[in-house]
Amino acid sequence: MTEQREAGRSFDQRELRDIMGVFPSGIVVVTADADDPVGMTCQSFLSLSLDPPYIAFAPSITSVSYPRIREHGSFCCNVLAAGQHDLSSNFARRADDKWAGVDWTPSPGGNPVLSGVLGWIDCRLEAEYTIGDHHLVVGRVLDFHSERQAREALLYHRGGYALSAGSPSANSGDS
Numbered sequence: 001m002t003e004q005r006e007a008g009r010s011f012d013q014r015e016l017r018d019i020m021g022v023f024p025s026g027i028v029v030v031t032a033d034a035d036d037p038v039g040m041t042c043q044s045f046l047s048l049s050l051d052p053p054y055i056a057f058a059p060s061i062t063s064v065s066y067p068r069i070r071e072h073g074s075f076c077c078n079v080l081a082a083g084q085h086d087l088s089s090n091f092a093r094r095a096d097d098k099w100a101g102v103d104w105t106p107s108p109g110g111n112p113v114l115s116g117v118l119g120w121i122d123c124r125l126e127a128e129y130t131i132g133d134h135h136l137v138v139g140r141v142l143d144f145h146s147e148r149q150a151r152e153a154l155l156y157h158r159g160g161y162a163l164s165a166g167s168p169s170a171n172s173g174d175s
C-alpha cells in the first residue's frame, strides 16, 4: 500500500463533522449519582451486545462530567423524546447549574431518571478504552424501563434536532 493510501486523503475537522452529521442518531442524557447528580448529553450511544447485555457511549477526554460518572461506577442512559431538545441543550452545557429546575427520580441503581424520557437503561461501568480524543465506555445493563406509549424520539442530524422518520410531519413532505 502506498504511503498516501495508508494515510488517507487530507481533510479538516469541519469536513469530518459534516460527513458524520449525515448519519442521524438518537440522544441520551447519561446521568449518575442520585446523591450528587451529574449528567451529560450524548449522541454516541449504541447497543453493543444482547447476551450478555452491554451498551456503549463515548465521552470526550475533556468532559468535566465523565470523570464523576467513572468515579460513581454506574450510570443511567436516559433516551430523550421528541420535544425534549431543551433538556438536551441543558445537559450539553459545561455548567454547575445543569440540574436547576430539572424533574427527576432515582433509578433502582441510584442514578437520576429524567421525567418524560422514552426509556432509561441503568448500567454498571464495565470497561473504558481511550481512543483519540474520546473514551469508549462500555456499560453492563442492569435494569431498564421503556414507555409503553408510542412516542417519537428526539433525533440529531446534520448538527441540529430533527423529527423521527415515523413522525407524521417528517413523512408528509409538507409542514
Ligand SMILES: Cc1cc2nc3c(=O)[nH]c(=O)nc-3n(C[C@H](O)[C@H](O)[C@H](O)COP(=O)(O)O)c2cc1C
Pocket (backbone or CB within 6 Å): 027, 039, 040, 041, 042, 043, 044, 045, 058, 059, 060, 062, 063, 064, 065, 066, 088, 089, 091, 092, 093, 094, 095, 156
Ligand atoms: C446532541 C448532542 C450530542 C452530544 N454527544 C456527545 C457525545 O457523544 N460525547 C461527548 O463527549 N459530548 C457530546 N456532546 C457534547 C456534550 O454534551 C458537552 O460537551 C457537555 O458540555 C458535556 O458535559 P460536561 O462538560 O459537563 O462533561 C453532545 C452535545 C449535543 C448537543
